[in-house]
Amino acid sequence: xxxxxxxxxxxxxxxxxxxxxxxxxxxxxxxxxxxxxxxxxxxxxxxxxxxxxxxxxxxxxxxxxxxxxxxxxxxxxxxxxxxxxxxxxxxxxxxxxxxxxxxxxxxxxxxxxxxxxxxxxxxxxxxxxxxxxxxxxxxxxxxxxxxxxxxxxxxxxxxxxxxxxxxxxxxxxxxxxxxxxxxxxxxxxxxxxxxxxxxxxxxxxxxxxxxxxxxxxxxxxxxxxxxxxxxxxxxxxxxxxxxxxxxxxxxxxxxxxxxxxxxxxxxxxxxxxxxxxxxxxxxxxxxxxxxxxxxxxxxxxxxxxxxxxxxxxxxxxxxxxxxxxxxxxxxxxxxxxxxxxxxxxxxxxxxxxxxxxxxxxxxxxxxxxxxxxxxxx
Amino acid sequence: xxxxxxxxxxxxxxxxxxxxxxxxxxxxxxxxxxxxxxxxxxxxxxxxxxxxxxxxxxxxxxxxxxxxxxxxxxxxxxxxxxxxxxxxxxxxxxxxxxxxxxxxxxxxxxxxxxxxxxxxxxxxxxxxxxxxxxxxxxxxxxxxxxxxxxxxxxxxxxxxxxxxxxxxxxxxxxxxxxxxxxxxxxxxxxxxxxxxxxxxxxxxxxxxxxxxxxxxxxxxxxxxxxxxxxxxxxxxxxxxxxxxxxxxxxxxxxxxxxxxxxxxxxxxxxxxxxxxxxxxxxxxxxxxxxxxxxxxxxxxxxxxxxxxxxxxxxxxxxxxxxxxxxxxxxxxxxxxxxxxxxxxxxxxxxxxxxxxxxxxxxxxxxxxxxxxxxxxxxxxxxxxxxxxxxxxxx
Numbered sequence: 146x147x148x149x150x151x152x153x154x155x156x157x158x159x160x161x162x163x164x165x166x167x168x169x170x171x172x173x174x175x176x177x178x179x180x181x182x183x184x185x186x187x188x189x190x191x192x193x194x195x196x197x198x199x200x201x202x203x204x205x206x207x208x209x210x211x212x213x214x215x216x217x218x219x220x221x222x223x224x225x226x227x228x229x230x231x232x233x234x235x236x237x238x239x240x241x242x243x244x245x246x247x248x249x250x251x252x253x254x255x256x257x258x259x260x261x262x263x264x265x266x267x268x269x270x271x272x273x274x275x276x277x278x279x280x281x282x283x284x285x286x287x288x289x290x291x292x293x294x295x296x297x298x299x300x301x302x303x304x305x306x307x308x309x310x311x312x313x314x315x316x317x318x319x320x321x322x323x324x325x326x327x328x329x330x331x332x333x334x335x336x337x338x339x340x341x342x343x344x345x346x347x348x349x350x351x352x353x354x355x356x357x358x359x360x361x362x363x364x365x366x367x368x369x370x371x372x373x374x375x376x377x378x379x380x381x382x383x384x385x386x387x388x389x390x391x392x393x394x395x396x397x398x399x400x401x402x403x404x405x406x407x408x409x410x411x412x413x414x415x416x417x418x419x420x421x422x423x424x425x426x427x428x429x430x431x432x433x434x435x436x437x438x439x440x441x442x443x444x445x446x447x448x449x450x451x452x453x454x455x456x457x458x459x460x461x462x463x464x465x466x467x468x469x470x471x472x473x474x475x476x477x478x479x480x481x482x483x484x485x486x487x488x489x490x491x492x493x494x495x496x497x498x499x500x501x502x503x504x505x506x507x508x509x510x511x512x513x514x515x516x517x518x519x520x521x522x
Numbered sequence: 523x524x525x526x527x528x529x530x531x532x533x534x535x536x537x538x539x540x541x542x543x544x545x546x547x548x549x550x551x552x553x554x555x556x557x558x559x560x561x562x563x564x565x566x567x568x569x570x571x572x573x574x575x576x577x578x579x580x581x582x583x584x585x586x587x588x589x590x591x592x593x594x595x596x597x598x599x600x601x602x603x604x605x606x607x608x609x610x611x612x613x614x615x616x617x618x619x620x621x622x623x624x625x626x627x628x629x630x631x632x633x634x635x636x637x638x639x640x641x642x643x644x645x646x647x648x649x650x651x652x653x654x655x656x657x658x659x660x661x662x663x664x665x666x667x668x669x670x671x672x673x674x675x676x677x678x679x680x681x682x683x684x685x686x687x688x689x690x691x692x693x694x695x696x697x698x699x700x701x702x703x704x705x706x707x708x709x710x711x712x713x714x715x716x717x718x719x720x721x722x723x724x725x726x727x728x729x730x731x732x733x734x735x736x737x738x739x740x741x742x743x744x745x746x747x748x749x750x751x752x753x754x755x756x757x758x759x760x761x762x763x764x765x766x767x768x769x770x771x772x773x774x775x776x777x778x779x780x781x782x783x784x785x786x787x788x789x790x791x792x793x794x795x796x797x798x799x800x801x802x803x804x805x806x807x808x809x810x811x812x813x814x815x816x817x818x819x820x821x822x823x824x825x826x827x828x829x830x831x832x833x834x835x836x837x838x839x840x841x842x843x844x845x846x847x848x849x850x851x852x853x854x855x856x857x858x859x860x861x862x863x864x865x866x867x868x869x870x871x872x873x874x875x876x877x878x879x880x881x882x883x884x885x886x887x888x889x890x891x892x893x894x895x896x897x898x899x900x901x902x903x904x905x906x907x908x909x910x911x912x913x914x915x916x
Contacts, residue, residue, distance in 0.1 A: 166819050174823045178830035186840050191645045223649070238692055239869055241839055257564060258692040262646045265567040269650065271687040273657055279682050280664050288668050298631070298664040306633045306659045307652050309641035310619075312606050317643035319612060458611040485606055 146362050147370045154374030164338065168382040172331045173389060179327060180394045183320035191319070195225040196263050197243045199234035203250035210249075212274060224270070247271060315399040315484040319454055324396045325477035326451040331386045332412035332476050333442035335379040339420020340434045342371040343510075348519045350431055358519065368514060372421065372507070379413035399484035404492070408483070411499050412476035416442070418506035419472060425514040442473070449473035475499050525732075525746070525754035532728045533762060540720045544766075547716045548773055551709050564689040569593040569615040569647055572608075574600055581625035584676050585658065588683075589618075605640050615647035618655075629672050633659045658683065707865030709774050710789045714796055714854045715834050718825040720766055721800045722807065725759050726817055729808035759801060767797040788864045788875060792857060795882045799853045802889035809896045828854040838862065856881040 158164060188194075200213065213226050229237065234246040238258055245257040245267045253271040257264040277299055284295040344350045346368055348358040357367060387409045390396050398405050423438050443451075448471055450456040457474055460467055468474040475495050482492040571593050573586045589595065596614055598604060608614035617640035624636050637655060641648065661682055665675035731737070732755065741751060771790060775781055782790055807820055829835045831845060832854035838846065849855040860878035862868045 163815050166815055171819060171822065175826060178826050181841070181845050182830040182836050185842055186836065189840055191643075193644045193646050193649045223653075235692065252688075254688045254690065256690045256692055260564055260567070262567045262650065264564070264689070266646065266650050266653075268564075268566060268687050268689055269654065272683075272685055273653075275685050275687065276657070276661065276682050279685065280661060283678075283682070284664070284668050291668055294667045295664045298667045299660055305652060305656060306635070307618075307637040307639055307655050308635055309648075310638050312602065312609070312640050312642055317610065317645075319610060455611050455613070458607065458613055461607070481610075485610060486603070491603070 147366055147373075150362065150367050150370035151374050154371050155377065158338065158374060158378045161341075164378070164382075167334050167337065168331060168379075169385060172327060172386050175330075176324065176327055176386075176390055176394055179323045180396070183323055184394075187318040187320050195222050196245075196266060197225045197227075198267060199237050199243045199246045200226050200228050201231050201234050201246055201248050202228060203248055206249045208278075209253070209274060223266075313485045313487070315486075316397040318397070321396055321398075321484075322450055322454040322457075322477065322481070324390050324394070325480040326446055326449055326473065328383070328386055328390065328409055328480065329412060329449060329473040329476040330442070330446045330451055331382060332379075332409065333416040333419065333445060333473055334439075335375070335382070335413050335416030336420030336423070336438040336442050337435060338375040338379060339417040339422070340424040340431075340438055342368065342375060342421055343424030343514065344431050344434070345371060346514065347517065355519075364514070365511070368511070372417070375417045375421075376414050379417050380410045383409040383413040398480060401483045404483055405480055408476065408479035408492075408496065408499075411496060411503070412472070412479070415472050415476070415499050415503045415506070418503045418510065422506040422510040422513075425510045445471050445473035449477050469498055470502065472499070472502060475502075523754065525741075525751055526758050529728055529732065529755065529758040532731050533724055533758075536724045536727050540724050540766075543716050543719045543723075544769070547712065548777075551712070551773075551777055564691055566592065569651060570596050570613065571616045571618055571651065572596045572598045572605070572614055574617070574619045576622045577620045577624040579625040581628060581672060581676065582620045584680075585620065585624075588658070588680055589654075602640075606642065609640065609642040616651040618651070625672070628659065628662060629666070631663055631666060633663055703778065706774065706778055706786060706789065707861060707867070709777060710793060710861050710865075711834060711858065713770055713793055714800075714832075714857055715825055715829045716770065717766065717793075717797055717800050718803075718828065718854075719821060721763055721797070722804050722821040722824060723818075725762060725801060725804040726808045726812075726821070729755070729759070729805065730811055730817065733808065733811055759805070763797050763801045767794060785864055785870075789861060792860045792864070792875075792879065792882075795879055795886075796853065796857045799882055799885050799889070802886050802893070803853075806889045806893045806896070809893050809900065828852050831855070833858045833862075837867075853882055853885040856885075 202210075213224065216222055216224050217226060227237075227243070231246075231248075234243070235256075237243045238246055238256065241258075244259075244263045245255055247267070248254045248256070253274060255264075255268055255271055257267065280299065281292065281296060284292045345353050346357055346364070348355040358364075360367075384406060387405055391398055391402055391405070419442075420438050423441070424434050427434055427437060429437075446452075448456060448460055448467070451473070457468060457477070460471075460474070468478070475498050479492055479495045479499070482489075482495060486492070571589055573589065573595060575582050575586060586595065596608075598608055598614065598617075605614070605617050609617060619638040619640075621636060621638060627633075627636055633656070636659060639648070639651075658679065661679035662672075662675045665678045666672065668675075670678060732741075742748075771782075771793065803824070807817070812820060831841075831849045832838075832852055833841060833846075833849070834854060838858060841849070846855070856878040859868070860875050863870050863875050863878075
C-alpha cells in the first residue's frame with residue numbers, strides 16, 4: 146500500500162504546475178536577477194582596486210608629480226592617475242571615469258562627486274602629502290642637521306606596520322548571502338507541498354481527501370507515503386536549485402560544495418514538514434492554508450536576509466535565539482558556515498537544529514491529524 | 523455602468539494584497555527619508571573599528587583615542603567567530619590588534635609588525651586603515667628622529683595629521699536649488715517596482731476575470747454595446763491606475779514635507795508616463811488570459827526582473843554594460859535614466875529627459891499595438907470558430 150500511494154503521490158506532484166512554477170521556474174528567474182544585480186557589485190564596490198583619479202596641475206609641483214609616479218610604478222598601485230586639463234577632468238568625473246580630481250597648486254584640493262570611502266581615501270592621500278611636507282619643514286626649522294634622518298624615517302617605510310591575520314579561505318563576498326537565502330526560500334516553499342498532503346487527507350477540504358478517508362488504507366501509512374513522496378520531490382528541486390546556482394550562475398560556495406547539497410536537502414525536508422504541520426493544525430480552507438504558510442515562509446526569509454543581507458546580523462544582535470529557530474536562517478547559516486569557518490562545529494550544530502525542528506514538525510503534524518472523523522462532508 | 527461597477531467589485535477583492543506592497547513601500551521610504559541628510563557637504567566616511575589592545579600603554583591608548591576621532595570604535599568580544607561574522611556582514615570594517623611591545627618598538631624607531639589585523643579580504647577599508655596606521659607610525663618616527671620625546675612626538679604627529687584638505691563637490695546644488703532632493707530621487711527610483719506589482723496584480727486580474735469564458739459569453743449576448751463595454755473597462759482600469767499613482771505622489775509630497783516645485787515636476791510627469799506604460803502592459807498580458815498562478819509568476823518576474831535589470835533596486839553604475847544594453851529594451855530603463863538626470867546623478871539635460879519620455883511613450887504605443895494584434899488573432903471569428911469546434915469534438 147505504501148509503495149502504491151507513494152507512486153501516485155509522485156505522479157501527482159509531477160503534474161502539479163504550481164510546483165514547477167514556484168519551486169523551479171521562479172527560483173531560476175530570481176537567481177538570474179540576483180546574479181545580474183549582485184554578481185559584480187562586490188568586485189566593483191568593496192574589493193580593493195586602484196582608484197582612478199584625474200590630476201589638474203595648476204602650478205608646477207614637481208614633488209607631487211614624483212610621488213604620483215612612484216605610486217603608479219609600485220606593484221599594487223593605490224591610484225591610477227591621469228594628468229589632464231580642468232575641463233577634461235570635470236567631464237571624466239561626471240561620467241564616472243574617475244573618482245575625484247586633485248588640483249595640485251600651492252596647496253592640494255580635491256573635487257569629488259559622491260561621498261564614500263574611495264573619496265575619503267583620496268582625501269586622506271592628499272592630506273598625507275601635506276602632512277609629510279609639513280613634517281619635513283618642521284624638521285628643517287627645528288633641527289636641520291637631522292632633516293635627512295627625518296626624510297628617511299618618512300620614506301624608507303616600505304614594510305607595512307600591520308600584519309594580516311587571515312581568518313578564512315572562503316568567499317568573503319557578502320552578496321552571496323542572497324543566493325544562500327534564495328536556496329533557503331526554495332526549501333521553505335516546500336511548505337506548499339506539505340500543505341498539499343494535508344488537503345489530500347482531510348475530507349472536508351477536497352474530494353480526494355474524502356475518498357482517501359473512506360479508503361481502507363491506514364491513515365498513518367497513507368500520510369507517511371505522501372510525506373515520503375513530497376520529500377523525494379523536494380529533494381529533486383533542491384538538487385536542481387543548488388546545481389543551478391553553483392554551476393550555471395557560478396556562485397562560489399567555498400571549497401565544500403559537496404556538503405552544500407545535504408544541507409539544502411535537509412532544509413527542503415524541513416520546509417515540507419513545516420507545511421505539513423501548519424496544514425494539519427489549522428482548520429481552514431485550502432487557500433487560507435497556502436496563504437498562511439507562504440507568508441510565514443516569506444517572513445522567515447525576510448528575517449534571514451532575502452531582502453536585506455544584514456538583517457540576520459541585526460537579529461543576531463537583538464534576539465540571537467531567533468536565528469537558532471528560524472528555519473530560513475538555519476538553512477542559509479549552514480551554507481555560510483561551510484563557506485567561512487574552517488571547522489565543522491557550527492555547521493553540524495545548525496544541521497542538528499534543522500533535524501530537531503523537522504522531527505518536531507512531523508511529530509506534531511501526525512498528532513494533530515490523528516483521529517479526525519467526519520460525521521458528514 | 524454595470525461593467526464599471528462589476529470591475530470595482532473585483533478590484534475590492536484584490537486590494538488587500540496590493541495594499542501590502544504600498545504599505546511596505548511607504549514604511550521603508552519613511553525609514554530611509556529620516557536617515558538621510560539633505561545637505562551636500564562632503565563628509566569623510568567613518569570606519570567601524572574594533573581595537574584589541576594587547577600592549578596597554580599610554581602610547582597604545584593614545585592611538586586608540588586618535589583612531590576614535592575620525593572613526594567609530596566598536597566594542598566586540600575577542601572571539602574569532604564573532605569577529606568573522608562582524609567583518610563579513612560589514613558591521614566591522616577593521617579588527618585591529620595592537621601587539622604587545624608596541625610602545626617600546628615605536629620608541630626604538632621600529633615600525634614593522636606593530637599591529638595585526640583579522641583579515642577577511644582585501645577591500646577598500648582594510649587598505650585605508652592600513653595606510654592610516656603606516657602614516658601614523660612613520661610620522662611619530664619622524665618626530666622621534668628630530669629628537670623629541672615619545673609624548674611630544676605623538677602630540678606633534680597627531681597635530682600634523684589633523685590637517686584637512688579642502689573637498690568640493692562637483693555639483694554643489696544637488697537637490698538644493700533644483701528642488702529635487704536625494705530623498706525624492708530615491709522615492710521615485712523605487713516607485714516603478716510598486717507600480718508594476720500593484721497595477722499588474724490588480725488590473726490584470728480584473729481583466730482576466732472579466733474575460734473568463736462564461737462571463738464573456740454572457741456579456742456578449744447582453745444588450746450592452748461592445749464599444750461601451752470596452753470603454754467602461756478602459757475607464758475603470760484608468761481610474762484605478764490614476765488612483766494608485768495619485769496616492770504615491772501624495773505620499774511623496776508628505777514624506778518630503780513640501781509641495782513639488784521646479785525640477786520635481788519632471789519626476790512627477792515621468793512617473794505618470796510610467797504608470798500608463800504599466801497599465802498598457804497589464805492589458806497586454808491580460809489579453810493572453812493567463813491562469814492565476816501563471817499571472818502571479820509573470821507579475822513577480824516582470825517586477826523583480828525590471829527592478830534588477832534597470833537599476834531600480836541597485837544603482838545603474840554598478841550594473842555591467844552587458845546588462846544595461848539588455849535593459850534598454852525595458853521601459854524602466856528609460857524611466858530610471860530620466861530620474862537619474864533629474865536627480866543630477868547624471869548631468870541634467872532637458873532634451874535627453876524628453877528623449878527618455880519619448881522612449882517610454884514608444885513603449886506604450888508598442889504595447890497598445892501588440893494588444894490589438896493579439897486580441898485580433900485570439901478573438902477573431904476564425905479562432906473562436908476553431909475553439910467551438912474543438913469543444914464540440916471533445
